[in-house]
Structure formats: C-alpha cells, structure tokens
Amino acid sequence: MLAGMMAVLAAMALSFAPDAFAQAKTLNLSMLAGFKEDVLRANLPDFERRTGIKVAVDAAPLSELYKKQLLSLSTGARHDVLFMDEPWVPALSEFLLPLDERARGIDMQDFIPTTVDAGAYQGRQYTLPVDPNVQILVYRKDLFEQRGLKVPTTWEELLQAAKALHDPAKQQYGIAFTAGSDVQTPLYMTLLMWSYGAELVDARGRAGVNTDAGKKGAEMFLELIKVAPPAVKSFTFADVNKAIQLGQAAMAIQWASGAKPMEDPTRSSVAGKLGYALVPKGTRQAPMRGVWTVAIAKNSPNLEIAWEFAKWLSGREFGLASTRYPSAISAIHCARVSVLSDPGTKQALPYADALLGNLKLAKGRPRLKEYPDIQEHMRVTASRLTAGELSLDAALKEMDAGINKLLGK
Amino acid sequence: MGSVQSRRWFLVPGVIFLLVIDMVPLVYSLGVSLYEWWLVRPRDVRFIGLGNYSALVLDPAFRRSVLVTCILTFGAVVVEFLAGLALALLFAQPFRFLRPMRAVIMMPLFVVPVVGATMWRLILHPELGVLGYYLSLLGFGNPQWLSDPTLAMIALILVDAWRTIPFMFLVIHAGLETLPAELYEAARVDGASWLQAFRYITVPLLAYIMLVAVLIRGMDIFREFDIIFVLTGGGPGTATETIQLLNYRVFGLGHMGQANAIGVITLILVALMCYLLIRAVLRTR
C-alpha cells in the first residue's frame, strides 16, 4: 500500500519534472501573424540549435495584436517576449523589463539611432529594434520617363505629376493611399500635417492639429484624393499595394515593407518598373517611422533566456537571414546599419537605399501612453472628413478637441 | 405521483451550469462598468458609479452607433424575413425536384462568417471585383459599394442576408410543413384564393414561429460583429459603425469600464426588444 502510494507520488513528480524542466527552456512569444511570422519560423530552428531554447509562437493578426498584448501583460498572463509595434511601447512600458543595463553588453551603435529611440520611453530603453519600417514614395519609373517627368520632391510637385498621370477612363490613377476607415488613414494624414510643420501634440502637451500648418496638410490630403482611385475611401493597406501591382496607380506612399510584393512577378505586373524615393516634403521632410521591436515582460519567469532571444532577434545573424529570406513577400528588415548597407542586402531588397535614407530622416509619433487612443481618434475623424460627414474646419476642431480630451487638457 | 415533482430536479444541472457560467461574468461585467479602468494605467482604477453610462449617453458617437445598429437590424430582419418567407412558400409545393435544392440553399450557413465577408468584399470591390465588371457591362455604372454611406449599409444587409436567409427559410419552411394539408383543401373547396388562404390560414398559424425567427435573428444582428468589421470596418466615416464595432474599438484600447458599460447597455436594449416581442406573441395566442 505504501509502495503503491510512493509509486504514485513518484509518477506525479516525474510527470511534473520534465514539464518544469521544459518550461525553464521554453519561451512564449507574442508574434504578428503572417509573413513576418513565416520568416521568423524559418529561422527559429537556427536559434534553437545555438541556444537550446525552444520558442512557442503565439501569433495574432495585426488588428488584434495590441489588444492581445495589452490584455496579456496587464493580467500577468504568460508571454515572455513580445514582438511589439513602436507606438504601443509607451502604453505597455508599465509592464516591460527595462533593458538599459543589458543593452550595454551588445553593439547598440550598429543600430540606426532613430530605431533605438523607437524603443525608449521617458529616458529608459524598453525594447530593441528588430524590423524598421518607414513610409517611402513608390513611383512608376517607366511612366515618368515616358512623360519626361522628374521625381517629385515636394507635395506640390507630386500633385502636379499625379494630375498629369491621372486618367480615369483608362483606369490609370495618379496616386494610391488610404482615405477611409482603414488604420493607415490617420498615418497618411499625420504625415501630411507633419510635412507642413504641424505636430499632433505640441511642446506644451496640447493638440497642435488645428493650426495653419495642420490645415495645409489636410487640404493637400483632400487634393490628393481627387487624383486617386475612386475607391480610395475604402482602401486598405493591401489595396494600395494592389493598385500599384495591377498597374493602376502611377505612385503610392507606402510602408517599405509593402514594397517587396510589388517586385514579385507572380503578383505584380509592374515588377522591375518601379522606383523608390524619399517621401515628398512640404516645409520639411518627415516620413513616418514604424519600427517593430522586441520586448520582454517584466513578470516573466524566464528573464535570462528571454534576453537571449531578444539579442538574437535584433542581432546581425538573424538580420542577414531575414532580409535575404527567399520569399516574394515582405521580409523582416533589420535595424542594423551594417546589414542594410551590405551589398547582399541591397540585392535582396531593391528599396534598401530608400529605406536607409528615409529612416535617417524618419519622425516618430508622439511617445505617449495615450497615443493609440489619439491615433484611433484621428482615424475616425479623418474618415468622417473624407466621407463628407464633417467640413474641413469642423474636422480639424474635432481632432484637436479629441486629442486634448484624451490628454486631460 | 411523486414522479412529476421529481422531474423538477432534471433542471438542476443545466440551469446551475448556465447560471454560473452566464451570471458570474455578467455580474463581473456590471461591476467593472461602474469603474474607470484603463488597462494601460492599472493603478488608476477609480469607482465612478454611473459615470461611464452618462458619458456614453452624452456621447454623439455612441448615440449615432445606436441609430446605425437599429437601422441595420431593422433592414436586415425585414429583408431576411421576406426572402425566407418567399423561399419557404416556394418550397411548400409538392415538387420532387425541390428536395435536393434544400441542402443547397442551406450552404451559406456553413461558411465561416469571416471568409464569407472577405470574399464578398472582393466581389464588391469596384476595381477588382466581379460584380462591378458585370454591372458596368450592363450599363449600371460602377457603384462604389464600400465608399458610399448608403451603399455600404445596403452591402452589409446583402452580405448578412446571403448568410442567414437559409436560417429564416429553414424555420418557416419547417413550420409550413406541419400545417395540415386538409385546411388548405377545405379552403379551396370553399372557393378561397391562394392569397386568402395565406392570410387566414398560414399567417395566424405560423405567427408564433415567424415572430420567434424574427426575434432570434434581430437579437443576433444587433450584436453582429464579424461581417461588419471585415466588410466596412465601420466606414465610410461612421456610416456603419454599430454599437458592437464601437465596443470593439473601446475594448481594443483597454478601456474596460467603458467597454463593459457598452455591453450592459446592449444587453438592456436587446432584452427590452426580446421582452416586447415575446409579449406581442403571447398576446396573439
């Protein structure tokens, strides 16, 4: 009887032990589902081989990822490491492990400086940059050459070029972007406002949208809609790509990560005909920066191995592998100068130079906990503006009012 | 006999299960809705009583969403009910070729809503979609389904109808099958036209089923999310931003108090609708 009990206890102990052992060497990663996930999964076996650490990937689509991370971190559920978009870092910093100390042990100089800023909040470093993205101008080299147009450097020039190339009868449109309820819309609006010198939140911490500069940006936005595909008000990130890929749009403002499929001959009828340039300026050049970073949860029981993973994900080897990942869709870029200026990378990513150039000038969104709310408010208001629910002045007032309310002003 | 009383105990496992599983989260939800709780600032949780509720009632965006939801619900239920009824009447005829058609008509129910909505979005796409192509060939121009507020609402009703008319059809069809043929025979012998038979036999006898089908459907559309999110995302502007979409946005930003308040208000509205309809039904019996 006693022997029986001992046997049962031993069995229970044994059944727990491998679990505990396995847990000590397994990381729970919150990841963005899709292509980036594919690139990561392809390279994970390499990581496992080097370090013996297993990574369980819990992927969620972009529209759900912030919510899932917020819920997980604030309730102490187990994600050890998170693939996090930079605008979320201030809001989630509460729950993240500060990395300042550990960062001293790796080559931080190799990172493009602005990408490191993407992971900082109130003087502390919370994340490491993994996948930098920035808005670039994509244009049809062939069409421009045909018409003898030069690549626009200002928004006014871009508008002229778009008008010249806009021919709805032939399903040819000047420029593609999003102007509806899609998540990208506020980012385009913000880009334009920044270009004319406006700030979403000014130096005093109040909304800065309803100013002359902001108005100019919004006016340009509305002008551009006139030379865009008619469905621009229901466009999504993917639709912008399709407009280029199917040869319907002569130009597009798009995130660099969207550029790769444009060069894939099985998906794009204009592969090889595209040029990449810096985003046009108004009174200043301000392409929006969007860096995907890696963060560690403060409450994770596996801090040390989590750090190993963070180092690897933001490191050179993974950077080289991911930028060269043989997929015709987006890669995971790398934030390291050494990787981006490597000739092999330039071959794999034809827009590498534009990426690097734009990144150097890139502007980050306000580093506030309220930022996701602000972006959401801008999205709704911009969408209402283009749908005709609000006049331009009313929309600008509404944007300001909403931002101030969120900031408690 | 003691047996009738003892039947009462059969209720216990199921009811206890439901009450626990349903009521506990509901009470929790009610509780949270009385607080200001933003996940991003976990240490700033404050009790504000009905503060969330009053803020919502005063918020024009919320009021607009209630209006949009009501319009959508009413439109969809009417369309689905009429189409389901028409189909059911068609199928009420004793033709053999109808039998296998039934299974076909039911198929949209098996498509995962997200996929159905995604494909419809593609079909309706003005540049890339197949519907636009044929409409412009036939001279109807190229409607911007998802960029126009009215068309977007119609598109939503269309897609939801595609998915759920089979449900309405099935319920009414089943009801029709139970109606004794003798009644109709007698009516015909008495010289009643088809329309009269419909009005005086079919409608009264099926009133209960039809009302219940409308009720279930109405309550479900009121809380519909997946299809609207995929198809329009609430746009253009806020033309199709329903209460649930608003809830989703608020919840997604971590505002727990507000989100739960929206949920409770939704529950109250739906329960009210449900109660009124059931009262109407009971009165007709």
Added chain:
Amino acid sequence: MQTRKILTALGLTPALLWTLFPLYWILTASFKTELSLYARPPQWIFSPILENYKRVLFNIPFFQYLTNSLLIATGTTVGSLVLGTLAAYGFSRTRFWGSGALRFLILVTRMVPRMTLVVPYYLIMLKIGMLDTYTGLIIAYISFAMPFSIWLLIGFFDDVPIEVEEAALVDGCNPIGTLLRVVIPIAAPGLAVAAIFAFLVSWNEFLFALILSGVHSKTLPVVIAGLTTDLGPLYGEMSAAAIMVMLPNVLMTLVLQRYVVKGLTLGAVKG
C-alpha cells in the same frame, strides 16, 4: 400544374444563383493564383493550381488546428446536448412559480455581447488555469449553445404525449429510464437539430477562440482570420481553408438533413 412547376423553377433560379455564386467564387478562388483572381474579364474557366491547398496544409499545422476544432466542437455538442436535454425535459414536464421567468432569463443572458463576456471569461480562466485548454473553450461554447437547445427541445418534449410516459411509468420505469427509453427516441429529431447548431456555433466561433486560446488550443477560425495579413487577405489560401473547414459541416448536415426538417417541424409550432 405544369405552369406552376415552371414558375417555381423560375422563382428558384435567382435564389440558387444568389446562394451559389459566392460559394462558387470561393471554390474557384481556392484553385487560382491571386493575379488571376482579379482578371478582367473574370475567369470562369481556368487551369486550377493546387498551391493554395498545399500551402494551407503544410505551411501551418493545419491538422493540429483541425483536430483542436473537431475535439472542441464535439465536446461542445455532447455537453450542451446532455445538459440541455435534462434542463429542457425538466422545464417541459414541470411548471412552478418562476419557471417562465427562469426560461426568459436563460435566453436573455445569452444575449450579452461576446465582447463584454470575453474579459471576465479570460480573467476567470486565467485564475483557474484553463487558458489555452480545450476544456475552457468547451465550457464557454456550451453556454452559448445551450439556451437555444433548451428552448428548442422544450418544444419537442412538449410534443411527446404525457400518456406515453405515464404508460411507461406504470410499467415500472423510473423517470430517468422514461426519459432515455421513451421520450428521447420520439424527440430524436430535435436532438439532431440541437446537435447541428451546437456544432456550428463552436466550429465557427472566432472571438473567444482568439482570446482564450494560445499555442495549444488554437482553432480553425482563428487561423483563417490570420490569413488576413498585413498585405491583405490571402484569398487563395483563405478560400482553400474555408472549403476544407466547410466539409465536416456539410457532411454532418447531409447525414442529419432529413431529421433537421422533421426536427424543426415538430418543435417549432409549440414552445
């Protein structure tokens, strides 16, 4: 009669076209490349490719998710049938003060929006350690499916004449025996309907699966939603996945189809 047949067929044709066209589009999309999907004029006849199916089946652990979905759906169906049948039988055979209100309450609590329920569920499941398990999702889904099952089955049980049961009692059966051996066989069609609906509820559900599942218990709808990537929906893969996901439902319904109509027939008029 002939004219009526023709008119019926004419009336049915648009309905069939309307129902079948999107399904056809999904089916063909699963065999097309993305570019050919946008082709103008639209391609009705084309040479099919198997890439999409291959990618869905091999690039993601599709079979694991399929298994998850199947297990969870089966668990939901069985659970809600057992509990629902007992409850419906109780409601049908007894009337007591407050039973009407109780029935209404059960129906109404189901009407809380899922989004509102998800956080308390999440927190409770977290506390009792049932996140990312089959059991957690099954419990949630049973609570979604039960109210409709109960309501439906009450109608069916009401239709079973009391005399039949009383005869069985006289023969020496106890209440449970009566339920199992007499009432259920008569009401079997109703159970078939309840089973189908419970299965569908669980099979297609997205929000709770998204929030409550993790690496181990992820279900098909979550995976399918994940096919809407940052570069837009992968129509080919999504359609392939949707077709494969539909098959169990279609099979199940083809088998239970005869019961379904008979089923809804008997239960719906009363209740």
